[in-house]
Amino acid sequence: MAEPAKDESRLQENAYDVEVQFNDLQKDTDNPLGSVHTFEDLGLPSEVLRALAALRFSKPSKVQEKALPLMLSNPPQNMIAQSQSGTGKTAAFVTTVLSRVDHSKPNQPQALLLAPSRELARQIQSVVTSIGQFLTNLAVAAAIPGSIPKDSRVDKSVVVGTPGTVMDLIRKRQFDVSQLRVLVIDEADNMLDQQGLGEQCARVKSMLPKDIQILLFSATFPDKVMKYATVFAPNANMIKLRKQELTVKGISQMYMDCPSESDKYDILCKLYGLMNIGSSIIFVKTRDSATQIQQRMTNDGHKVSVLHGAYEGAERDTLLEDFRSGKSKVLITTNVLARGIDVSTVSMVINYDIPMKGMGDAMHDTETYLHRIGRTGRFGRVGVSITFISDKKSFDALRAIAQDLEIDLVALKPDDWDETEKLVQRVIKSSRAQPDFVPSGNTV
Template sequence: MSEPTSGGSLADRVSKPNTMNAQAESFQPKSGTSWADEVSSPATEEPPSASNLTATPAEDASAPVAQVDGATEPFGGSQLQEPEYDVNVKLADMQADPNNPLFSATSFEQLGLEDNILKGVMSMNFRKPSKVQEKTLPLLLMNPPQNLIGQSQSGTGKTAAFVLNILHRIDLSTEQLQKTPQALVLAPSRELARQIVGVVKVMGSFVPGLVVEAAVPQDAAARNRKIEASVVVGTPGTVMDMVRRRSMDIKGLKILVLDEADNMLDQQGLGDQCVRVKGMLPKNIQIVLFSATFPDNVVKYANNFAPNANQMTLQHQDLTVEGIKQIYLDCDSDQAKYDILVRLYGLLTIGSSIIFVKTRETALAIEQRMTAEGHKVVSLTGGYEGSQRDVIIDSFRMGHAKVLITTNVLARGIDVQSVSMVVNYDVPDKFVGGGKFVADPQTYLHRIGRTGRFGRVGVAVTFISNQGDWLKLMEIQKYFNTQMTKVATDDWDELEEQVTKIIKSSRAGSNMKDGANMGMQM
C-alpha cells in the first residue's frame, strides 16, 4: 500500500536534475519573515536561540557496561539508554502480591532462566535488568502465562524482554519441536522483522536446537516453502498468507508478540491482518504487545486484542528522547527545502543520516536529483522489491551508504548506531478524513528516535515551508511538552558549527563508551 500523496509532490515539480546548482552556494532564504512570525505560538515560552545548542559532554569512560537492544552488533546496532523515570505497572490480577520476590527482579539470575539463556544474556553485555525489564520480565515469565501491554522509550530493553520470554517458554527437547512454530512475533516492516530475527539468534546462540525464521515477502521460488522453526518473526500479511496456505503450522504456538503494537493496531490494513492472524491461533496463547507509544485512541484496541493484560505505561510527556537536539528551519517554499537539504549534505555525512519524507514519489525525486548533482544518497520505500530493500538497508547499516531517504516504513524500531542526524523533510502528519491532515506526534517521536540511540546525542531537523507545517510542528512540541529550537537559515555558519559540535560529541562519547565496554569484557 503506497504512502498517502498530497498535492504538489516534489516529483511533480522536479523533472530536470540540472536546473539546480550542485552546491547551492547562491541560495539565501528570504530573511525577516517566518511562518512562526505570522501566527502566535501555542507554546508558552520563546524557543531557545541557536546559541543554546550546546553539545552534551562525552560520557565518562568508567561508566558501567551498557546493555544492547535493538539491532545486534553485526547489524550495526546501538546500546541501551536507562531512563530516569519510573515505569508504571497496572496489574490485571488485583490479587497479585507485590511482596513476591519476582514482583520486581534486580538480577537475571532471580528469574529462573536456564543457564544457556543466561549465557546469551551475558554475551550481549546484559549485566542486570533495565528498569523496564525489572517490571515486565517477572510478569511475562509467571505461570500460568499472562498477557502484557508494555510501553517504554526506544532503547530501554523491550526487544530483549519479549525475546527472553520466548526463549524461556519454548520447548526444544525433540527435533520435531525444534521445527514446530511455538512463538510468533509480528512487526510492521520486513526491515524490523529481520532485525528481531538477529536479536533472537544472538540471545539464543547458546540454546541447543533453536531455529529462527523470518516470514517476510519472498520471491516466487521461495514463496511455497514450509516454515520449520520454533520462533517465527514476520509481517502480518505474509504470516496470514502462510497460515492460509498451510505452509506454517500454528497448532503449537504458545506466544504471540506484536512489536510496534500501536502502529500495527492503528493502521487499518495492518490492524485487520493482525486480528485475523490472532483469530487463527490457539485460544490460550500468551499475547504480548510492546511499543514506545500508545496513543489514547489505540489503548481500547490493545485491551481488546490482549484481554486481561498486565500493563506498563508512561505519560507521553516522558517519551521525548533525551540527548536529541530538536531544531527546525523556516523555508520559503518547497524549492527552498530542497536547496537547504543540499547545503546540509556535508553535515549529513559526518555520521549517517536518515531523511524522512511523506511519499515514495518525493523520496525517488530527491534521490534522483541529488545523485545527478554528484551526492551519494540512497532511498528505501515500500515500492522496492523485498530483496532490493534488504540490500539497501544492509548497505546503510554497514556504512557503505551514508544518507538514506525513506518514508515512514523505516520510522519504527530500526536501530543503526551510526545515525547522528534525522531530517524531517516533511512534517509527520496523518489523514483524519474530509481531506484534512493533522499533526502525528507518535510518528515524529519514532522518526527522531532513529538518532540519539541509547544514550548518545543526535540532531533532529524539521523543515517547515508553510503555515500548516508550522502549526503541526507546534502541536507536536506542545504534545510532548518540549522545546524545539528555531534556527535561521540565513545564519548558516552558526547552524553548521552547532550541529557539527553535537555530532562530534556523540561520536566521541560512543568511542569512549565502547572502549570502556571492551575493557570490562576482557
C-alpha cells in the same frame, strides 16, 4: 549476527520511571511478582544467561526489571507495554520467547513475533538469533514476502514476520499454529490501528490458540489504540513510562524555517556536509518524492541512497545492510523505516516533510514524529533532528507536535548558515566524543 555491545551498562542508567498496572489475577496474588535486579533472579535458561553476558547485558534495564517477571510468570499472562526506544523492550520479549519455547522441538512453531515491516522483522530475527546463540536447537524463520517457498512449510520453533504474509501462510496451511505458546506484536500502536494493520492482526489472532500469551509492545499508545489493545490482549498487565519521559532525551530537536517549499531542497543540500559526520536519515512523505530527491541530489554530486516500499524485498535488505555497514551514509526514505530500526551511527534525522495523518493530511502525527526522531540518539548517544517547515500548515503542525510532547524546539535560520553549522556540529561532535559502543540491536 549483530555486533556485541561494548558498554551496555550505560544504557541501563537512563533516567525514566516505569509505572505498572497489575491485572486482576496479579492483584489477587498474595505475593505479587515485583522487580528483579539480576537476570539470574529470573530462572532463565542457562544458555540465554550466557548469551546476555556475552552481549554485555550487565543487569536488567528498568523496563526489563518490571516486565520480565510478569511476562515469565506461570500461568502465562498477557502484557501491554509502552516502552520508549532504547529501554530494552526487544531484549525483554525475545528473552521471554526463548524461555517459553520447548527447544527439544525445533521444527514445531511455538512462538510468533509480528512487526509492521520486513526490515523490523529481520532485525528482530537477528536479536532472537543473538540472544539464542548458545541454544543448540534454536531455529528461527522469517515469514516475510518471498522468504517461504510456496511448496514448503514453516518448520522453525520461532517465527518472525509481517501480518499479511503470516496470514497467507496460515490460510495456505504452510504454517501450523496449533502449538503456538506466545504471540508478540511489536510497534503495536501501528499494528493494531484500525486504519493500518489492525484488521490483519485481528485475523491472525483469530487463527491462533485461544490460550496463547499475548505481548504487545510500542513506544507510543494513542488512547483509541490502547482501548483496542485491552480487548486484543484481555486482562493484561500493563507497564508504561511516565508521559514526560516519552520524548527521547538525547536528541536535540530543531526546525528550519524554509522561505518556501521549493527552497527545502537547496537547504537540504547545504546540510549534506553535516549529514556525513555520522549517518543520516531523511524522511519524506511519498515514495515518488524520495526517489526524485535522491536522483536530484545524485545529479548534483551528492552520494545518497533511497529505500521505500516499492523496492523488492531482497533489494531492500541489501540497501539497509549497506546503510548499517556505512557503505552508504545518507538514506532517503518514507515511514517504512520510521519504526524500530537500529543503526547506531545515525547522528541526524531530517523531517523533510512533517508527518501528517487523516484524510488529506488534515492532522499532525505526533506518534510518527516521535518514532522518526527516535532513529537517532540511540543507545545513550545524542543526536539531532531537524524538521523543515515552509508554510502556515507545516508551522502549525510542528507547533502542535511540540505542544503534545511538551518540548521546546531550537530554531535554525537558513540565512545564518555559520550559526546553523555551529549548533548542529556541536551536538554531533559531542556524540562522537562519547565512548563508542554498539548494542546488539536488542535495545529497541
